[in-house]
Amino acid sequence: MPRRTATMLASTLMLIALLCAGVLSKVPYSEMSPGPTVNTLGDHDGEPVLQISGHKTYPTSGNLNMTTVRVTSADYKMNLAEAVYGWLAHDNIVVPHDTLYPDGKTEQQSTQENAEEFSQSQESAKVAALRELKLPVESQVIVATVFKGDPAEGKLHAGDVIQKVDGKPVKEMTDVAELVTEHKPGETVTFTVVPVKEAAAAEKSGKKATRTENITITTKKADSGDRAVVGIEAGTDHTFPFTIDIKLADVGGPSAGLMFALGIVDKLTPKDLTGGKFVAGTGTINEKGKVGPIGGIEMKTVGAREKGAEYFLTPKDNCAAAATDVPDGLTLVKVDTIDDAVKSLEKIRKGDTDALPSCTAK
Template identity: 80%
Template sequence: MPRRTATMLASTLMLIALLCAGVFIKVPYSEMSPGPTVNTLAEHDGEPVLQISGRKTYPTTGHLNMTTVRVTSADYNMNLVEAVYGWLAHDNKVVPHDTLYPDGKTEQQSTQENAEEFTQSQESAKVAALKKLGIPVRSWVIVATVLKGSPAEGRLHAGDVVKAVDGTDVKAPGDVAKLVTRHKAGQDVVFTIVPAKEQAAAEKAQKTALRTRNVTITTAKSHDSGQQRAIVGISAGNDHTFPFTIDIKLADVGGPSAGLMFALGIVDKLTPGDLTGGKFVAGTGTIDDDGHVGPIGGVEMKTVGARSKGARFFLTPKDNCAAAAKDGPDGLTLVRVDTLDDALKALEDIRTGKTADLPECTTEG
């Protein structure tokens, strides 16, 4: 056999051997890629994404698209060949497995957490939108979660309304922790609550729950990595009553990152005219009850997904701007926003053709 032929054969066999080895070598990585993008002003799977009843709504045009990221499952074992391909692919991103599933989190746990965050983002989007429109929303502080094995287990329950702690009125979720940590571990703290069942019954009857009861809990010492403090083992949150019904119908989506786009869609449907002027606008970002926009993960994937569907403008949380601008898709203007007001002003500029006035993202932020 000629030397040249033998060399080529040996090289080919070596390459085949390396590829075979790469298929069987597992690596601790996961992959992110652009996911579906959905117009909050339109229908998805045959029904409107935003359904509002009990209040006059107005026709809308254009797009206000929320964006998503598709990720490999927690139990997916990526091989070396797939990892290399993902690193080379422009539209995909390979990241350490623990980035997406920290502390050995299972697929079920991740899905549950994403579902809870998605529900909370919907609530905050409704509150922020209605506040912007000057529509009153009733809010109160509740027990959001009770830690298993904690002093509060069996004493407080998710959904209980927290009226006061040690006789001091509670106005915001953060007040609860402040008042509890005034104690030393082993001391008693008194919660004044409306039990969840009584609150639910009052809401159903469209009444205000007036009867309260006191619950005394002995605090314990915290065991997390932070500074030691007194705890009872709950997290506090907000609950709301809206003056009319707003339903967000979007299955198989999780996480908090659609909050901004939901809020904009609600504002658009509840006000005359339209926010986009018929333009295709997409975006992302968490939102809180006061309309502050927060950063999200996978922004590079979301911009790619939005542009592939036809978006021309992308509302980008301020803290995501630098990452988004490093390799933004051609033809997509990345607009920096920090609040709901910023997003509404950007839409006004887009609608009226004043795109030169838009605060565009740069690699510096």
């Protein structure tokens, strides 16, 4: 066999071997890519995303799109060739598997956690929106979780409204832990609660619950540390003056909170927030209207621009990362609170875009 032919054959066989190795070799990485984006002011799967009843609403125009990121599943085993392609692709990001699924989290566990975070983000968005509009929202501290095998099991129940601990009023959910830990393990603590059935019946009838119970529980030592615990997790429940439903399935995580809140504000405000402009964005939101950072910001800006967004509301703490690679035609707008976002939308509506707070790369 001529030397040149032998060399070409050896090179071809080597290339085939490398390709096979790339396909067969599994690597501990996962991939992120732009996901769907949905207009919170519009419809999804044939029904409005935001449904408000019991209060006057107003026509809206334009877009306030929430954005998402697609990720490979927890049990997906990426091969070397896919990882290399992902690293080279502009619109994808390859990250260590543990970044998306820490502590060996399963697909089912991740899905459940994302669903819980999504549900909580909807609740926070409603509270933040109504407080931005100075509309009343009543809040109460409840038993969110009772841990199996702990002293509170069978005595307190999820949904019980905690009014007092040892006779001291409870106003914030952090008050519960602070009052319990004033005790030493083995001492008793008394909860004054409205039982969950009473609380639910009162909410349904629109009246305040009046019947309370005093529940005495013996504390135990925490599994970590020397503090006293009873084995519950406190939470906050809200009563709204009218009904707000968010209809969006197959989405998880907390990052749509800001855009849900803005959509609610827009529907309850006579003045059109966007002025017909296509605005997208992301960010968690708490009940006080504070906007928090999210993951996958680069993927979300790409997905938003592909759908036609002109402006992207960007959490302050994500600004530097987002500004390193901004899609052509997209303006990043820095926001730290829902009030920041509303004021920026007013500037967009009026065409005063030079005054918008911008994101800059560090």
